[in-house]
Amino acid sequence: MAAIPLRSLIGDLDPKACKVHCAVSNGINHPIDVLARSWDEWLGWNRFRGNRDDFNRQYIFSLARDRSRTTHWLFGGVFEVVGRRPIPGEGSYDIELRDDLMGPFIKRLVVAFKPTGRNVRLNMETHLDQMEVASILALPYAAEPFPGHDQINHTLGVLKNAVEQDWHDWRGALQHMKGVYVIRDEVTGKAYVGSAYGDTGIWARLREYVDSLHGGNVELRALVGEHGADYARTNLRFALLEFWSMRTADEHVLARESYWKDVLLTRKFGHNRN
Structure with missing residues (x-):
């Protein structure tokens, strides 16, 4: 053509x-x-x-x-x-x-x-x-389409836009899902493994990272304090390792979180302390 x-x-x-x-x-x-x-x-x-x-x-x-x-x-x-x-x-x-x-x-x-x-x-x-x-485009561009749960690999800066602009297909795909995620520093290669469980879906957990940039993690908090918010938004990249419906037992989610910490050695070489 x-x-x-x-x-x-x-x-x-x-x-x-x-x-x-x-x-x-x-x-x-x-x-x-x-x-x-x-x-x-x-x-x-x-x-x-x-x-x-x-x-x-x-x-x-x-x-x-x-x-x-x-x-x-x-x-x-x-x-x-x-x-x-x-x-x-x-x-x-x-x-x-x-x-x-x-x-x-x-x-x-x-x-x-x-x-x-x-x-x-x-x-x-x-x-x-x-x-x-x-x-x-049929309609004015408003947001990046949701790429699929297994294709998320985005910086906190991009995800800040997703949360603050309330990208509907992203929220719809993540708010009623539990999961295990990894946050990697593109400069150092160090990683942090965490999870969303209980009444907190992945979308709500993601919002916590967008707002604080550390999600309450001690080592990520120190990293943001040392290098600043711009560094965190540019170099910290979020991806899902596993994801399930909200009916999934919290014990299963936490067990899989521990499994990925062992696989990725994030207690020894990354940002996990436990």
């Missing part, structure tokens, strides 16, 4: 009047999460100026990189630059959304594009013919 060029959707928008903003992760937040959770925060990403006056044209054509597919970008709107300040930093550009320019495609149009080099603020006419329509 022939690809659909992005050029066919931009209408009267003059590419020579546009800078493409290919928003990428800043090490803490993924732009697609920002676009989904807060329009004001997304505006802030497009008002930011570095040392150079990169948004030096009339329009900003904004794109947010997908978390898992680095060549896919979610369309975040066309903004007109109505004011500029020479001092770098947040709020250096005054911008207004041009809803008349591709407004119905905001949070719905997914663009396939592989930029060359590291520059993320590009002259549109130079790259437009390499940009294709990957898909158009």
Whole structure:
């Protein structure tokens, strides 16, 4: 099937009047999460100026990189630059959304594009013919779809979005499930094994980690205290090892938790103390 060029959707928008903003992760937040959770925060990403006056044209054509597919970008709107300040930093550009320019495609149009080099603020006419329509979502993007219980492998930063934005399919899949989970530090490789049992489903336990970043664990609490919240959200990764319905006996859950601590040696080399 022939690809659909992005050029066919931009209408009267003059590419020579546009800078493409290919928003990428800043090490803490993924732009697609920002676009989904807060329009004001997304505006802030497009008002930011570095040392150079990169948004030096009339329009900003904004794109947010997908978390898992680095060549896919979610369309975040066309903004007109109505004011500029020479001092770098947040709020250096005054911008207004041009809803008349591709407004119905905001949070719905997914663009396939592989930029060359590291520059993320590009002259549109130079790259437009390499940009294709990957898909158009039926509804505006709101969250990452639930990947399946056996496919969860997400940082606490991503899971913070899931909990705070109440991603319904995630909550529906996890709130009435018991389970054993592992939290791994991507920098050190050290792991912590825990469980959700009793009246506490996996979703509620996950919320505790999102809120505290340590879930009450002594060693994780010390890690957060030493390295800070940003480190924890970026480098602590949560995955399920086993999961069952709420009818499962707590004794079984706790036995399996102990089993995984033995298998993964988390008492000796990880963050478990018992």
